[in-house]
Amino acid sequence: MAERVLLKIDGQVHEGWKAVSITMALNAICTVFELTLTEKWLDLPARRVVAAGAACELWIGNDLIVTGWVEDSDNSLDKSGHTITVRGRDKTCDLLDCAALHGTGTWKNVKLETIAADLLKPYGLTLKVEASTGEKIDYTIDPGESVMEALTKLARLKGLVLGVTPEGNPRLFSPKPVRADYGFALGDNISTINVTNSTADRFSQYILVGQRSGARASAENARAVKATAADPGMTRYRPLKIVTSEQSSQSGLQARARWEANAHLAAAQNVELTTPGWRSAKGTLFRPGGLVRVDAAYVNVDIDLMVTSVTLALSEDEYRTSLTLARPEAFSAEPAEEAKAKKKKKGQKVDPLMSIE
Structure with a gap:
């Protein structure tokens, strides 16, 4: 289904874009977009102008995506027409x-x-x-x-x-997974899928050392606060020590330690897939944050995952979405679910996102 991509600047609406790329991520402070169109300049009474530096809003239908700035505006002209490429980010780009x-x-x-x-x-x-x-x-x-x-x-x-x-x-x-009204399955709405499971940047223990909040730190007490968190899926001895200059309470540093453990786990284990279109069967625009089922048994994945980033793309009249998904606890300060994992029985299938064994 065709989507209306609207770039609103000073009360004027620019649409009819023939190539689109919009990237949103759960833990990114900016959404990034690039829009391109070619117009037959001989047929137009006046050329279209989109100025770099202009304040803008980017909409997809009735969904507001970006409130920000046009940062780049490229114009080219040849015998086939006038081509405009516009790039921008949220106001948070500054x-x-x-x-x-x-x-x-x-x-x-x-x-x-x-x-x-x-x-x-x-x-x-x-x-x-x-x-x-x-x-x-x-x-x-x-x-x-x-x-x-x-x-x-x-x-x-x-x-x-x-x-x-x-x-x-x-x-x-603090991301709280909310069940989305869609899922992904091989043979249905998955065009491509890639599963990554790496131990290169995972550690058995994360040791955080910092300064006590409010204390007048001396050489003896400057590193008075210590917290640890574990990745129970990393079964060999691999400690990581992080010394912070920021002052913190014990509870604050403990939350940071758990966050580090889960963040490293998230980076090490994820699923990337592409699907046709920009919306679910119920019309929901794909965005980061939803909890979805990924049914791809052939690559040993059948699990609920959280959408962490989305790229909506249009090229050659084809709408497609690329999604990155990770474990729901990836951005949480709660202990990873793997801590509760039982020893697998002989012959039992193990999801690559749930164990490194």
């Missing part, structure tokens, strides 16, 4: 590119929300907080770090994830 600046760059005994508000104020953005940020903290900007780097560090301290809303504001949340 947080990725620009330095974190605020007064002395140091906060003492404040909530995470206060630090975020101070950093975001010059950009006219507001942090949407969807989870508890816990106790007050101290924080100092590292020289040269971007706003996004600062916010990401703060999110990790609390075991949370940083993303973006369709309205272009940063979002702080």
